[in-house]
Amino acid sequence: MKKVILVRYGEILLKGLNRPLFENKLISNIKKVIHKLGKVRIKKSQARIYIEPEEDNYDFSEALSILSKVFGIVSVSAVWEIESDFEVIKKSALEMVTELVERKGYSTFKVETKRGNKRFHMDSPEISRELGAHLLTNVPNISVDVNNPSFIVYVEVREYTYIYSEIIPSVCGMPIGTNGKAMLLLSGGIDSPVAGWMIGKRGVEIEAVHFYSYPYTSERAKDKVIELAKILSEYCYRINLHIVPFTQIQLEINEKCPADQMTIIMRRVMMEIAEKIANKTGSLALITGESVGQVASQTIQSLAVTNEVVTLPVFRPLIGMDKNEVIDLARKIGTYETSILPYEDCCTVFVAKHPNTKPQLNRIKLSESKANLPELIDKAIEDTEVLTLNSLM
Ligand code: ATP
Ligand code: MG
Secondary structure, three states: OEEEEEEEEOHHHHOOOOHHHHHHHHHHHHHHHHHHHOOEEEEEEOOEEEEEEOOOOOOHHHHHHHHOOOOOEEEEEEEEEEOOOHHHHHHHHHHHHHHHHHHHOOOEEEEEEEEOOOOOOOOHHHHHHHHHHHHHHHOOOOEEOOOOOOEEEEEEEOOOEEEEOOOEEOOOOEOOOOOOEEEEEOOOOOHHHHHHHHHHOEOOEEEEEEEEOOOOOOHHHHHHHHHHHHHHHHHHOEEEEEEEEOHHHHHHHHHHOOHHHHHHHHHHHHHHHHHHHHHHHOOOOEEOOOOOOOOHHHOHHHHHHHHOOOOOOEEOOOOOOOHHHHHHHHHHHOOHHHHOOOOOOHHHHOOOOOOOOOOOHHHHHHHHHOOOHHHHHHHHHHOOEEEEEEOOO
């Protein structure tokens, strides 16, 4: 009886001839994330990945927890790999269930069998029935409950047989590194980290840019963004965070442009700078946390005017989501608690009481031309600091 980790993946299976490319990327990402836990052998068989530790005392629960954050994985289980022989199956299942009942105090169960190996002499219902009866007679104080059992004994008969009792859901999606790179505009708020996570989930490497307005925003506001990038890097591995000094640009806009256009002009400059840095770093799209109608700068008119300044595609994965849905996701991925820390964002420093919610492009361009922006933009890019967050180090 040998304990291994079973990794299930989903959408990759829909890939035709390219499928091995995606599978190999997933395997190489898995190797990297669990590298620090010790040596393992990894094999791929029948649309599954099996991870077999080479050392005793392998930390399975830590490995499962790490794998539940790997894009491309649907779910994972710690499983016993045994011979496909019914006597062995009975003996191993009994051992597993006895231990589980003692440790967790479970009282009801059912057996679920899948038979991938059609040459095995019993069919699935027969295996479930006979194994269930065997467990019932040999484990004290348990009964069968097919509708609401406290645990399920899963049996999969393939070349080998796998038995286990727990399926841990992972994050699904596509392996990081299978879909190019995009530049996330990362604020310290709730939305943008979620937006980056959603695009990362589709296999896209994430590069990030943050605009800060020291001394109007504090060092702690910057640290918060670094922390958010760090949390994202647990899913996306390596994130370069470009921190752009934005104060001079904001002061210039504040001085030369009408107050009610301040936010929209600032948003346009952010997009322009983000695109320039994206181009330098090989990022093929921009990502923002915008959602239609959420604030003045996210009316459909404002979004159109903001979008006009760039030519790269802009991904806005939250565009049709309600704030509550975004918050739920932020909680799930672990960014929420950091996002709600009360440090000011550069957008909140110079906002007008009544921002224009229906900006007109020609007027905005006219106002922009009164400010000396091109020079300040070049300077801001020149003074940008780059930090690398790498969860694999
Ligand atoms: P968030 O919760 O992501 O801060 P928000 O609801 O506060 O979003 P805005 O402040 O209008 O919305 O910002 C819209 C988007 O612009 C953000 O989701 C983010 O992608 C980008 N953004 C805003 N401020 C910054 C910043 N200081 N640095 C980088 N990107 C920013
Ligand atoms: Mg914000």
